[in-house]
Amino acid sequence: MRLLLIHARRFSYEVVKPAVEEPEPLGEAGGSGAFENTLVVFTSVEKGDDESVVPGAVSEILSVFNQVKASSIVVYPYAHLSQDLAPPFEAVKILGRLYAALKEAGVEAYKAPFGWYKAFTLECYGHPLSELSRSVRRSETGAR
Ligand SMILES: C[C@@H](O)[C@H](N)C(=O)N[C@H]1[C@@H](O)[C@H](n2cnc3c(N)ncnc32)O[C@@H]1CO
Numbered sequence: 557m558r559l560l561l562i563h564a565r566r567f568s569y570e571v572v573k574p575a576v577e578e579p580e581p582l583g584e585a586g587g588s589g590a591f592e593n594t595l596v597v598f599t600s601v602e603k604g605d606d607e608s609v610v611p612g613a614v615s616e617i618l619s620v621f622n623q624v625k626a627s628s629i630v631v632y633p634y635a636h637l638s639q640d641l642a643p644p645f646e647a648v649k650i651l652g653r654l655y656a657a658l659k660e661a662g663v664e665a666y667k668a669p670f671g672w673y674k675a676f677t678l679e680c681y682g683h684p685l686s687e688l689s690r691s692v693r694r695s696e697t698g699a700r
Pocket residue numbers: 575576599600601602633634635636641642643644647669670671672673674
């Protein structure tokens with residue numbers, strides 16, 4: 557799993573059109589979202605990733621979230637951080653688990669809809685921790 561973490565003064569997105577056969581239904585957010593002082597987590601699920609990547613990803617994300625003192629997290633499905641992407645039906649499952657685990661951790665977390673071309677506006681703070689990338693591997697033992 558590849559993560560690009562951007563601490564944004566402002567971030568907003570809007571779906572444009574489906575990008576896969578079965579895009580994720582647009583929830584109550586209605587296909588758009590706008591956030592302030594948020595940690596945007598652009599996330600590519602890679603071939604071979606399974607649920608065991610989630611705990612490592614959560615700990616990386618929460619460590620940055622607490623350091624930059626963001627007020628929320630947006631999990632943003634993003635198919636451009638790896639040459640070795642997992643297929644959509646696997647990726648959507650793991651992204652859903654990541655989102656659920658962040659909410660279970662008690663932070664204000666949101667998720668952009670999966671499987672859509674989206675327009676977005678991103679205003680990065682530009683401080684030293686406002687642009688970070690992480691790579692998370694599945695745990696060999698498969699431990700959760
Ligand atoms: C396109 C660009 O504007 C938009 N932002 C986009 O990337 N859309 C992606 C993800 O939402 C999702 N998707 C498919 N496979 C994956 C994967 N392995 N990991 C994460 N997301 C995936 O399906 C869309 C098409 O690849």
